[in-house]
Amino acid sequence: MGNDRFIELVSKKLTNEISSEESAELEHCLNSDEINRRDFEFLNIYWNSNDTEFADNALAFQKIKTKIKSQEADSFLASGSKRSYSYVWRAAAAVVLLAGCSWFFYSRFVSKRINLLTATPNAWQNKNTVKREKSTIILADGTRITLNSQSTLKYPAVFTGKTREVYLSGEAFFDVYKDHEHPFIIHTEKMNIKVLGTAFNVKSYPNDPQSETTLIRGTIEVTLDDRPSDRIILKPSEKLIVKNGLFATRHRNAAKLKHAETGSGMQYVLTTFTRLQQDDSTIVETSWTQNKFIFRDESFPILADRMERWYGVDIKFKNDALKQYRFSGVFEKETISQALNALRMTESFNYKIKNSTIYIY
Structure with a gap:
């Protein structure tokens, strides 16, 4: 894959404009080239960061993209061709992303290397x-x-x-x-x-x-x-x-x-490692990195420990017999109450929430 195409796909990905076909193409590129994958990960982190300079590049890109769509709308509808739009898109993407990349690599790598040279070795x-x-x-x-x-x-x-x-x-x-x-x-x-x-x-x-x-x-x-x-x-x-x-x-x-x-x-x-389903690429052990809470045949005490970290609560058992229960399931956007109610559908128990402490009985 050429650099122009890579820049175009990355720009669309970062601005949520990428199609499913393009997303698959980018995924293949990232999986087959470690340098591209690592560069994309770095850019993705800082594109979504609060850094003012990088945020300015993101804003500039959004403005250029909106202007392109406005100027190209008539010619696109009249000709039925994406050639002009695609050309201008690539040009804008290259200008803004290359500017962002230049700032990114200088500030995050060159200046960082300078700091590392002066850092205390044992710090x-x-x-x-x-x-x-x-x-x-x-x-x-x-x-x-x-x-x-x-x-x-x-x-x-x-x-x-x-x-x-x-x-x-x-x-x-x-x-x-x-x-x-x-x-x-x-x-x-x-x-x-x-x-x-x-x-x-x-x-x-x-x-x-x-x-x-x-x-x-x-x-x-x-x-x-x-x-x-x-x-x-x-x-x-x-x-x-x-x-x-x-x-x-x-x-x-x-x-x-x-x-x-x-x-x-x-x-x-x-x-x-455990797949969520046979036709699903989600790996249970690393699902937390994708903001998914997945558990398989997990004991209630272990599940409670994980829920404490996930929801920011304290869970206390008032009936030790309930610790024998085992659960399987997936939580993503559920609140703590919704999660507990879902567990109650498979095993019988009650709970009471007092401030940030949950009592299971």
Whole structure:
């Protein structure tokens, strides 16, 4: 795909003017070219940001687009051809987006590199999110991290040495910039994940009974804090579960499962990530990045913990017998009351809301 076409598709995507066919074309371009995909992600973040200079470019583009539509309307209807409109569209898109890109790359990369050169090598940054909050962080190397609610990420202002290391408590989706000479390592309470360049989800909340790592693409190597000699290699679509100080992975291959158990003396249970439906591309483990709350055969206490983070509430059980219930479902725009009422349709319980605390009985 040529640069002109890429610019045209990106401009339409950012301004919500893209057709389904064009969206599929852009998606193919982003999936087949990592540089284009990363550039688009950066532009998308800052196009939707509150930065004044970039917002001015967005406003300028909208004004040009409106003017084009007004001036080209008559000739378009008379000739039945989109050629003139398409040509002017590309020209306007190129002018505004290239101006935006020029500002973007200068201010976000050149000036950032200058700041990094003067940064203290051992200076660490902390990013914290509260309930109902998500945040996107771009690290010094270009790695993009989406942080889920009630999570903490500790990372250096600039990476030095032979590795790129960060610390996570909570949940985050990582899209790691490829650098084979400097492996990227994520430290959590129970495990360490080593990657070169890939996309995966890590869930490791301090009070949860288990931690998870779900690999979307690439390859990752996981080690456990209390068993550093054991190395678990995950391939795309595989998920590693760590619970109560032991780790469990599930795999489709029964022979491999038996071998793993015999070789390590520990329980290996390998599983794949979960699709919402067979004909749906949504992955349950990463659905939170798309503002979807999906749960599959989840116990009531675990579901309650997730709902606390999602809705910004506290949930307390007044009847322990209710903790045996298990639920499956999908929430997107439902309020907390609507969500609880939906759960009550499958299991019998009552609830009472007092301020931001919910009592289940």
